[in-house]
Amino acid sequence: MLLLRGNHSAGIARDARLLEGVLASLPLFRGMAARQVQQVAAQSRLQSARRGELLCRHGEAMPGLFVVAYGMLKIALRRNGSEENVVRFVRAGESFGEASSLLDRPCPVDAVALEESMLAVVPAAALARLLHSEPIFARNMTGSLAERLLGLLQEFEASVQHSGVQRLACYLDSLAEPGALANRSIARLPATKTTVAARLGVKKETLSRMLRDLAARGLIKVTGREVAILDRDALARIAGNAA
Amino acid sequence: MLLLRGNHSAGIARDARLLEGVLASLPLFRGMAARQVQQVAAQSRLQSARRGELLCRHGEAMPGLFVVAYGMLKIALRRNGSEENVVRFVRAGESFGEASSLLDRPCPVDAVALEESMLAVVPAAALARLLHSEPIFARNMTGSLAERLLGLLQEFEASVQHSGVQRLACYLDSLAEPGALANRSIARLPATKTTVAARLGVKKETLSRMLRDLAARGLIKVTGREVAILDRDALARIAGNAA
DNA sequence: CGGAATGTTGATTATATTCAACTGTTGTGG
DNA sequence: CCACAACAGTTGAATATAATCAACATTCCG
Numbered sequence: 001m002l003l004l005r006g007n008h009s010a011g012i013a014r015d016a017r018l019l020e021g022v023l024a025s026l027p028l029f030r031g032m033a034a035r036q037v038q039q040v041a042a043q044s045r046l047q048s049a050r051r052g053e054l055l056c057r058h059g060e061a062m063p064g065l066f067v068v069a070y071g072m073l074k075i076a077l078r079r080n081g082s083e084e085n086v087v088r089f090v091r092a093g094e095s096f097g098e099a100s101s102l103l104d105r106p107c108p109v110d111a112v113a114l115e116e117s118m119l120a121v122v123p124a125a126a127l128a129r130l131l132h133s134e135p136i137f138a139r140n141m142t143g144s145l146a147e148r149l150l151g152l153l154q155e156f157e158a159s160v161q162h163s164g165v166q167r168l169a170c171y172l173d174s175l176a177e178p179g180a181l182a183n184r185s186i187a188r189l190p191a192t193k194t195t196v197a198a199r200l201g202v203k204k205e206t207l208s209r210m211l212r213d214l215a216a217r218g219l220i221k222v223t224g225r226e227v228a229i230l231d232r233d234a235l236a237r238i239a240g241n242a243a
Numbered sequence: 244m245l246l247l248r249g250n251h252s253a254g255i256a257r258d259a260r261l262l263e264g265v266l267a268s269l270p271l272f273r274g275m276a277a278r279q280v281q282q283v284a285a286q287s288r289l290q291s292a293r294r295g296e297l298l299c300r301h302g303e304a305m306p307g308l309f310v311v312a313y314g315m316l317k318i319a320l321r322r323n324g325s326e327e328n329v330v331r332f333v334r335a336g337e338s339f340g341e342a343s344s345l346l347d348r349p350c351p352v353d354a355v356a357l358e359e360s361m362l363a364v365v366p367a368a369a370l371a372r373l374l375h376s377e378p379i380f381a382r383n384m385t386g387s388l389a390e391r392l393l394g395l396l397q398e399f400e401a402s403v404q405h406s407g408v409q410r411l412a413c414y415l416d417s418l419a420e421p422g423a424l425a426n427r428s429i430a431r432l433p434a435t436k437t438t439v440a441a442r443l444g445v446k447k448e449t450l451s452r453m454l455r456d457l458a459a460r461g462l463i464k465v466t467g468r469e470v471a472i473l474d475r476d477a478l479a480r481i482a483g484n485a486a
Numbered sequence: 487c488g489g490a491a492t493g494t495t496g497a498t499t500a501t502a503t504t505c506a507a508c509t510g511t512t513g514t515g516g
Numbered sequence: 517c518c519a520c521a522a523c524a525g526t527t528g529a530a531t532a533t534a535a536t537c538a539a540c541a542t543t544c545c546g
Contacts, residue, residue, distance in 0.1 A: 138382055148392055156398070159403060161326070193493065209534095406502095435525090448525090449502055452527085
């Protein structure tokens with residue numbers, strides 16, 4: 001068992017509690033006895049990651065299920081050199097790597113920390129054991145995988161059938177804070193514009209132009225990563241319309 | 244229990260056997276006792292479909308898990324009117340609808356029979372029961388969903404990062420018969436060119452032009468739905484290269 | 487503070503769509 | 517069995533969308 005903060009027993013105890021807490025809050029372990037979750041935690045390890053650190057490279061063996069305790073990751077498909085396409089962001093409390101861990105397949109994507117992050121890593125072997133011994137876990141897992149599948153399908157649909165602006169409009173809407181007045185809101189981009197562009201499946205130049213044009217039409221106002229949404233209805237109309 | 248061929252008891256018996264055989268051969272039910280599979284079959288029904296028949300429309304309630312006994316389906320995303328994008332073809336022995344049945348969500352896609360087909364339909368409720376009572380089934384289901392997820396991810400990758408010709412080259416290669424000489428083979432398109440175009444994420448005109456150009460370069464020879472692959476290596480090179 | 491990373495803007499180009507006209511194929515009812 | 521309508525496929529020209537290239541501006545950490 002590798003923990004991070006060396007051999008100070010106080011640090012270890014703190015880490016163990018963190019690990020347990022992170023796992024317990026995951027939908028995957030919902031409904032399981034606290035003792036069971038403790039056992040899983042005992043088989044897992046914590047891993048910290050600095051900004052830009054690669055947690056898992058495409059084609060490498062999958063170390064296991066990653067759960068984000070704090071920080072944020074991007075899951076990206078890479079091609080020769082610098083071109084990449086971000087599939088999704090993984091935020092605190094979310095996980096990735098279920099499918100390839102379960103099937104013991106090499107990692108199909110790159111996972112990169114976008115900021116200082118802390119992760120719990122549950123080894124594939126532990127997952128396999130749980131899958132056989134804990135029916136609740138197996139059921140939770142089917143649910144999670146099914147959710148992920150439908151989500152990816154939706155992503156696929158958006159990327160294939162919507163234009164760049166449509167995807168942007170839709171994405172901004174999904175980021176919009178629920179509060180505030182009906183037609184206005186604030187969206188805070190979760191990463192650099194370049195990375196958000198990759199998430200939307202366009203180049204940074206294209207995103208820049210799209211944002212400029214939406215701003216010129218008075219629908220939004222961009223200030224760094226803050227995007228003030230001035231006319232949410234119009235934005236939704238763009239997101240939904242053909243062309 | 245609705246069976247198809249009316250009340251002739253011989254027909255019913257035949258249908259019951261067909262149903263059972265179809266389910267038993269499905270990876271999802273691997274490792275389960277014959278008696279269990281029989282029970283599932285008893286809760287399921289057969290459904291025939293003519294060419295072009297819509298089995299399941301986007302947004303409608305999901306009747307359950309569909310398993311193709313014979314024939315072929317396309318799973319497609321539709322947008323206003325006629326535009327569509329084919330996610331995958333479902334052949335005999337394959338299934339679809341696991342995820343949305345399990346989560347009891349509306350059907351995320353359209354499913355259309357491409358030819359005279361016969362399907363087994365396992366109601367969502369039966370799946371839910373199995374998931375709770377049969378640990379083997381739950382495990383099989385995680386495996387199937389994980390496979391599907393990785394497959395979709397790969398599909399996603401291809402569609403986002405490869406150009407039209409690359410996707411075509413890759414697809415032809417995947418259809419190529421393994422036999423014959425090393426560098427030559429035959430690929431038979433599973434559907435009309437228009438549908439294959441939708442599968443590749445391009446319009447029929449674009450597919451037509453791409454095929455013409457590949458033929459002009461001597462890499463393939465097209466005769467109706469038959470595509471003779473004359474230089475498989477060159478094709479693979481196109482599929483793999485950037486641009 | 488200074489250099490690297492990030493973002494903007496314009497000009498040009500690549501890729502695929504759309505529109506339109508036409509040809510070929512298929513399956514069905516008279 | 518043929519005629520004919522519906523569907524499927526081809527081709528060219530014009531167009532849309534976003535990528536690429538290049539130059540410059542800004543921001544952010546270290």
